[in-house]
Amino acid sequence: MSEFGQGRSDRPRRNESNRGGESPRRNDAGRTRNRGGSGNGARQFSASAPSARNRRADQARLTAFEVLRAVDEHDAYANLVLPARIREHHLDRRDAGFATELTYGALRGQGLYDAILARCVDRPLDQLDPAVLDALRLGAHQLLAMRVPSHAALDETVSLARMVIGAGASGLINAVLRKVSLKDIETWSSELVEGIDDENAAAALVHSHPEWIVRALRQALVAHGRDASELTDLLAADNLAPVVNLVALPGVGFLDEALDQGAEYGTLVADSAYYQGGDIARLASVREGSTRVQDAGSQLVARALAGIALPDGGEDSYWLDLCAGPGGKAALLAALATIHGARLTANEPAEHRAELVSKALVAIDPDTWMISVRDGREYGDEEFSGGYDRVMVDAPCSGLGALRRRPESRWRKTPKDVAELTVLQGQLLDAALSAVRVGGVVAYVTCSPHPAETVAVVDDLLARNKNARLLDTGAALEAAALPGLTGATRTVGTGSTIQLWPHIHRTDAMFMALFTRTA
Template identity: 65%
Template sequence: MTSEHGGVRRRDSAGRERNRATGRNRTTAAPSQRTRAADPARLVAYEVLRAVSADDAYANLVMPARIRHHHLDRRDAGFATELAYGALRGQGSYDAILARCVDRPLSELDPAILDALRIGVHQLLAMRVPAHAALDQTVGLARAVIGAGPSALINAVLRRVSAQSLQEWLAQLTDGLTDDVKIASITESHPEWIVRSLRQALVAHGRDAAEITALLEADNAAPVVNLVALPGLGSLDEAFDAGFTPGPLVIDSALSPGGDLGRLSSVREGTVRVQDVGSQLVARALAAAELTSERTDGEERWLDMCAGPGGKAALLAALAAEQGAWILANEPTPHRARLVEQAMAAIPEDAWTVRTGDGRDVGREHPESFDRILVDAPCTGLGALRRRPESRWRRQLSDVSELGPLQRELLDSALSAVKRGGVVAYVTCSPHIAETLAVVDDALRGRTDLELLDAGAALDAVSLTGKLDAGNAGSPLPVHRMTAQLWPHLHQTDAMFLALIRKL
């Protein structure tokens, strides 16, 4: 007899279905006492994990919709968010623990069962949830949404997980290992290739390789939501009245205490937006960069070459409007171009235009036409793993080499499209050497009409602190010391890379 989730059902002498976990721990509660309903907050977390696993969805896009659908209050919404995001961040460590508690490869488990187990493990090992509540509620969730048979398996597995603390499990999993990368991969829940790449990036950008632990820990910390008030349009007064705090790094920014940001009218109107401080800093650095081109038409022309979904484009457009400039926001895909238009809706229409097209064609179609160009190049997103925890499990090392040609072609196009005396900002949300320094090196090689500006100094100039320590002063190659790299563990921002290139 087979179960609805695959595999052969096994029953004991009393006719009860047996689980396949190692160990025979059953719940001690009588059937009438067992939770049979799904707690709404845990159900939201489970639905987010299922969407990520089954549909390749992004947790940050799914979560708000599920919270609204289940009408969670602020407290339950916070619990659901921490549960889902925590389970996704800790997936590598948790799966290693689960592999010790199930007598078959995890790949043979129904994905729905595995997601329920991950939710249970996170509650047991990393949240202040009493063990009995974590077990009872997770089993109840499984019984409600998966079935009674799988719930018995989940109960037995989670009881074994609860026998040790997270620290004890990690010590057991790493016992006898001597490879620092393997150890960090298990204890900090990152794929080995990412641990290795980030450690190499630290050194290349002038940091100490020993910072890798702090960097990985920062990836696993829940990020604070950052807001930006569009210059000349938005105000943070409403946010401050609601308990938000001023951002310490950049003007017109705020840190959110959590909850539904849609309750703020300024957010609904689009004059205040959610945007990581790292993105705010690189956009402002480009807008403030000194130009040496002579003005002939009285109006600066700006370009955001990869504008979707529109966050940096909206900030740049607001800055352009303040400075009497105009910006073209280019986006290759129609649906993302519509998102850019929505992001720009609050900004005077005469300050911007959205173009749907390939950025690689702009340099050929509009040579030497723009004073400032942002190339926010498609990348692996290794700098935003704290906000997009599922990305670390989706990305592969091969993605780096596959994205390389596109990044180079976009930057080459921008260098063709920028006027003499104008500035191109090459930006990635990744510190990986192949996506940052190597791309800039290739763009500069053999050219005498380009110069690197001091990106670290440019970031300092637009920051409230005046000293971010984002420049790559200790980088092995002198040319690399002119670029800048933000870090989650140092700046509490995404790991944004910035190179400012002026055409002579």
């Protein structure tokens, strides 16, 4: 006998006694009436008899649930937790793809799904057990945004809840998701925005972004010379599942293995590919570090710094990555530096992240790079002045340009984060300008289009440093890209900055400005 049925044989059946003339809780097929409703309308019989219900969770859905719990309980990053969970549960390629879409989709859509769920639950959502709320979000995403039959989405989510949360919670989840399933996502969205006059508030709800981020992205489009009418396309692009971008480190890696498994050559940058073959760790070249996962935008900015001609044409032997962790751009820069006959110093102030940088560089000749562990602002000290020919400042930022890859971050960030980071960004850029020699080049890069973290930082640097000159960053990026790159440049005086966009370039919203130090 199942543990769920122990001790029940001596209990009277309510449907047999039928006290007071009430309708039975079970029909002739043995199916029970739903007990989790909020009192609106007659109770409906369940889709299956208790003996036929699945008491084990589908492994792909269990994987997604565990990731959502880690994100909520431990502030974990889904992109770090998910691959490990997929391997622990031994998911095949098909189930791994399902778990990935379910996990990221539920996280991206959290704002909209919570608004829908709030209309289907008889209490405030913050009074629900967090695990129950995560299960409801997973069920809502399957019902509203995936090609999963409604009965399967309901039954499997209830089975998941019965196994990992408890039988009591499964009844509530079943009742709520039945209400969710009565309307499609377009109908729900239309109803939710009724009476909302603020355009940003309506867009935030429908596209599942915090309202302050919607306002910031609207401002960013205008600040970078684009039309605010693109906002809808930008928000929609944030909610699309990004394709995995690969880079074969120049002189070290090859794409052959990935191409043999269905990858396609990238369209923006050389030695890149788009990969949809499942767990990337199954590629031997990725495991050994010669091929890496890296957004095409990150590849482009590294190549633009490495490829631009130094204004004075002088020595080009020492490169510095001021904020190297976790090591993606540093690996590409180190490979490019090796080809140029230069040596890279990869600096990262946090010890554990410096170890990640070291692992990222493992496939590259160790004689061509070194790791430094210090506060990047220290490179503004006299002992480092003028010591480097090229400097990368991939500054800590809000990450608003990578919301599609890190969907949980949109719910963690606040406007205060941006204000605090801009001070540090300016300090790091000042240090880099001091560390680069006269005639050398500094790249300022952020994975954010926010005006405060991009154009304002550039303007402030130029205002307080008379020995800084903005270069034609747009031309440098175009030279580093494959033919056809458009819509990225913003002219500033005799120089320019570049801003990439998910809805135009299929990259993260990467910003870059190149400077030289004058006498």
